[in-house]
Amino acid sequence: EAQVTQNPRYLITVTGKKLTVTCSQNMNHEYMSWYRQDPGLGLRQIYYSMNVEVTDKGDVPEGYKVSRKEKRNFPLILESPSPNQTSLYFCASSLFGNTEAFFGQGTRLTVV
Amino acid sequence: QQQVKQSPQSLIVQKGGISIINCAYENTAFDYFPWYQQFPGKGPALLIAIRPDVSEKKEGRFTISFNKSAKQFSLHIMDSQPGDSATYFCAASTITGNQFYFGTGTSLTVIP
Numbered sequence: 001e002a003q004v005t006q007n008p009r010y011l012i013t014v015t016g017k018k019l020t021v022t023c024s025q026n027m028n029h030e031y032m033s034w035y036r037q038d039p040g041l042g043l044r045q046i047y048y049s050m051n052v053e054v055t056d057k058g059d060v061p062e063g064y065k066v067s068r069k070e071k072r073n074f075p076l077i078l079e080s081p082s083p084n085q086t087s088l089y090f091c092a093s094s095l096f097g098n099t100e101a102f103f104g105q106g107t108r109l110t111v112v
Numbered sequence: 113q114q115q116v117k118q119s120p121q122s123l124i125v126q127k128g129g130i131s132i133i134n135c136a137y138e139n140t141a142f143d144y145f146p147w148y149q150q151f152p153g154k155g156p157a158l159l160i161a162i163r164p165d166v167s168e169k170k171e172g173r174f175t176i177s178f179n180k181s182a183k184q185f186s187l188h189i190m191d192s193q194p195g196d197s198a199t200y201f202c203a204a205s206t207i208t209g210n211q212f213y214f215g216t217g218t219s220l221t222v223i224p
Contacts, residue, residue, distance in 0.1 A: 004155075033212065042118070042201060042216035043156070050210070058211055090155050097212060098144035098205040103155030 002027045006091050006104035013081055013111055021076045021107050023091030031094045032074040033058065033101075034066065036087040043090065049074055050097065081111040115139060116204050118215025125222050131189040133218045135202035138183065142204040147176065147187045148214075150199045159200070160187070192222045 004025045013019050025032065033048035035058075045058030049068040063085055065077040074093075078085060088108050094101040117136045125131045135145075146161035162169045162176040162185065169176045175188040189196055202215040 035214075040121075040216060043203075043214040045212055045214075048211065056210070059213075092155075097210055098207065100146070100158045100161070101148075101156075101212070103157065106153075106155055 002102070004091055004093050004102050004104040006089075006107050008107060009105060010108045011110070013109070015082055015111055016080050019078050019081060019109075021078075021089060021091075021109070023074045023076065023104060024072050025074075025093040025102070026072065027093060027095075027102065028071065029093040029095050029102075030071075031097045031099075032068065033092050034064070034074070034076045035090045035092065036060065036085075037090060037106075038087050046076070046089075048097070078109075081109075083111050085109065086111050114216070115213035116202055116215045118202050118218060120218060121216070122219040123221070125192045125220065127192065127194060127222055127224050129192050129222075131192045131196070131220055131222070132186060133200055133202070133220070134184065134186045135204075135215050136182075136184045137204050137213075139204070139206070140183070141206045142213075143207045144205040145176070145178065145185050146203050146205075147174075148201045148203060150201065150217075156201060189220075192220075194222045194224055196220060197222050 034046040035043040047066040049055045091104040092101040147159045148156035149159045150156040173190045178185045205212045
């Protein structure tokens with residue numbers, strides 16, 4: 001089954017404790033991206049990757065890191081999480097940037 | 113600033129009625145305009161998309177109307193059903209497929 005898998009689905013952590021949210025796709029897509037969803041703000045792009053070893057900042061990259069060492073994986077790293085990073089995070093993949101995006105189930109992150 | 117402006121924020125429609133959600137953009141480099149549907153607890157999923165070489169695209173009860181000169185596009189849901197109750201996001205991307213921009217979302221409730 002074609003899918004984008006994110007883990008974990010829920011995460012509660014403390015300020016400053018490094019964490020990684022994993023994302024994997026099995027559709028051989030070139031393009032992957034991370035979004036955060038906040039009430040009233042919609043989905044905002046954090047980082048995107050157009051291919052292996054190619055990543056770039058989206059609209060709200062501060063406080064986040066990503067890597068794309070393999071085509072299928074695109075982890076999101078928060079090196080020192082802060083409470084303002086409490087949000088619902090989505091990973092998405094698509095064949096190219098301007099084609100249909102497939103989203104994961106989301107990760108609800110709470111930073112206390 | 114918001115690259116894609118979406119309205120209304122929420123919408124209540126009677127079963128069988130027409131739901132209309134509007135989006136506007138400024139960047140003339142945008143050339144891909146999808147609409148995504150999101151149910152609670154799920155990631156967004158592509159509903160319908162249009163490219164600027166056509167003014168309208170219809171898929172079943174869902175229609176996108178696109179006005180290139182006004183830089184506006186809208187989603188029309190005909191014969192709205194309670195199962196259509198969800199959050200709808202418009203989005204835009206450029207021909208190079210780099211960044212992806214979403215609207216702030218519209219919460220649609222269809223009452224029986």
